[in-house]
Amino acid sequence: MALTGLSISLSIGLLAMGTSPAFAQASGLTRTMVGKADVSVPGREAVVARVEVAAGAKAGRHTHPGDEISYVMDGEVTLLVDGQAPRILKAGESFVVPAGVVHDAHNDSAAPVKLLGVYVVEKGKPLASPAP
Numbered sequence: 001m002a003l004t005g006l007s008i009s010l011s012i013g014l015l016a017m018g019t020s021p022a023f024a025q026a027s028g029l030t031r032t033m034v035g036k037a038d039v040s041v042p043g044r045e046a047v048v049a050r051v052e053v054a055a056g057a058k059a060g061r062h063t064h065p066g067d068e069i070s071y072v073m074d075g076e077v078t079l080l081v082d083g084q085a086p087r088i089l090k091a092g093e094s095f096v097v098p099a100g101v102v103h104d105a106h107n108d109s110a111a112p113v114k115l116l117g118v119y120v121v122e123k124g125k126p127l128a129s130p131a132p
Contacts, residue, residue, distance in 0.1 A: 027054075028053055028058055028060075029052070029054075030051070031117070032049060032050045032051075032052075033047065033049050034048045034116075035047075041120070043123055044123065047118070049119070051115040051116070052114050053075075053106075053115075055107060055109060058104060058105070058106045058107075059105040062103070063099075067098055067121075068117060069118045070118070072090060072092065072093050072094070072113065073115060075109060076090045077089050077113040078108060079104075080103060080105070082101060083101075
């Protein structure tokens with residue numbers, strides 16, 4: 001497999017930070033970074049990740065330092081966003097969670113849920129932070 005300049009830079013950057021390309025937020029959630037690049041808004045970057053919520057698992061309440069735009073590729077997930085009614089999302093559907101809004105995802109099925117997440121976040125901040 002050929003490495004692009006972006007993937008080489010990303011790999012070097014992750015190694016320098018002591019982070020692997022696949023990282024878990026909670027025991028049932030895994031994000032695998034696919035790409036990262038500057039955007040037109042100063043101080044922001046886009047992070048693209050494959051996200052998986054294991055069968056029967058919860059992502060855990062958390063926030064992002066920017067907007068999350070996600071697409072459900074496979075499975076069904078319950079999205080819980082503070083101040084909103086729970087939403088069940090199936091493969092082929094998408095959602096947006098604004099910056100700083102506490103949310104969670106529950107997978108009540110017997111199969112993993114796979115999503116593609118795009119995060120437009122502040123540079124230098126953790127991609128996700130736990131919330132009470």
